[in-house]
Amino acid sequence: MRRVLIMSAPASASVTGKAGIDLDVGWKLHPQVALRPEPFGALLYHFGTRKLSFLKNRTIVAVVESLPSHADARSALRAQGIGDDTAAQYARALGTLAESHMIVPA
Template identity: 45%
Template sequence: MIDPARPYGLDPQVALRREPFGALAYHYGNRRLTFLRSPDLVRVVQDLGRHDSVDEALAGSGVAPARWPAFRAALDSLAESEVIRAR
């Protein structure tokens, strides 16, 4: 489970490819392909490395606080898939 007060970022072995629905994330290390089905989530994932915490990235990406629980759950899943990692 991610800690929203800690900094996270895209794993260096992951490539994002933008798509109309959001993005595809391919991890070259584990060969896992992950679908990010929201352009807003893609923006947050790309912004994680520029912020000192997950919550700062959510705020900085313009995500309404009411949506934060859903985004945290999605980020938990991305961390389990090794798309993002703690910095």
Template identity: 50%
Template sequence: MRPGPVGFDPSRPHRCSPSVAVRAEAFGALVYHFGTRRLCFLKSPELVRIVQSLADFADVHSALDAAGVADARRNAYLRTLGGLADSGVIEPRSGARDCWESVA
């Protein structure tokens, strides 16, 4: 297994939480968690695509591979995704629902 943040297992399937809305912006996206009422920012369109596509892959590593994330940048993405998991934006997948995407 490749390294990642403690408590976040990138070898497991994940998804964007159904309690989250993602609004695309030029810089990336605004993410609002309805349960915690917290707003966060995804600072790149590539990260937005990865977060929104997690449910399409068997594990997080496969999502990063499909997005073409280079090995040199992989640990940074895993840390970021681990932080998103800690804040409830993404979660281990057990169902089919995905995050909301709002159109502005």
């Protein structure tokens, strides 16, 4: 199964089915996940589940790469210039990654 994460919807758009993650918790890539940068964003491959995810936004790639160096996801978002007004759409994207075990609590 592969998943495509596209972050082009405005913050006011509703996205159903994804509640997001707790931004006040630290997150990191699962130890069995490899992130490969691509011109469009990045590929994430989980060697344990054999799932493939596409990150089609360079900002979310930067957030995911910086998660281990921040105490919580909110700090990682702020470090990329993402304020609380637009954090919800990124929380939903991170929630999708958490549901597929691409990222795990630190």
